[in-house]
Amino acid sequence: MSGIELPTNQPTTLARDAEALRPAETETATFGMGCFWGPDALFGAKEGIVRTRVGYAGGTAPDPTYHDLGDHTEVVQLEYDPDTWTYAELLDVVWANHDWTGSQKRQYRGVILTHDDTQQEVAERSRAALAGRTGQSVATTVELLDQFYPAEDYHQKYELRTLPVVADELEDLYGDVFTASTVAARLNGFAAGYGSEEQQHDLLATLDLPPTVLDEVRRRL
Known part of the structure; x- marks a missing residue:
């Protein structure tokens, strides 16, 4: 890829x-x-x-x-x-x-x-x-x-896709390269409960995503 x-x-x-x-x-x-x-x-x-x-x-x-x-x-x-x-x-x-x-x-x-x-x-x-x-x-x-x-698209970044507000926003941004995104990989891990609090905070602080999207990620953390 x-x-x-x-x-x-x-x-x-x-x-x-x-x-x-x-x-x-x-x-x-x-x-x-x-x-x-x-x-x-x-x-x-x-x-x-x-x-x-x-x-x-x-x-x-x-x-x-x-x-x-x-x-x-x-x-x-x-x-x-x-x-x-x-x-x-x-x-x-x-x-x-x-x-x-x-x-x-x-x-x-x-x-x-x-x-x-x-x-x-x-x-x-x-x-x-x-x-x-x-x-x-x-x-x-x-x-x-x-x-x-x-695998089929619906299996890629599956945990992130359980937050459709977030996944839909990222797919709009990335298009065909959504699966290849490091940001999507990290957020997918965070959505499943992985990653340290510091790591989560540092990444989210740098993302220029709508507040509703960031709030949905933080809700899952």
């Missing part, structure tokens, strides 16, 4: 994204952690996570959809700042935030989908360390990503 090409003299809500790292400056990670709405919000609230999107991967069926998933799994895909996060640190978040001990139906299974040999090696080492540390079998698998299929 391409970055947001917006001039930095735009109103501050848009400028926050215009100043974000471009895809070429980030690294990408893909994880299956159960229903993808929660992980999307969890990671979206974290500094250094530049963009998030949810989709389907890990299977062989062509062109999966939510109602015709085939053998794919719900996953979250992240673009992250490698100066803020290592891949191993992202894996620590993954292990701490899904049930890696049990076997789930394929749609919601735990899976780490690696993008290259380096991620594969780090993920396998992390998985083995978890098993050794806990003495438990790790059901979450490590597999090489073949293809990522973006």
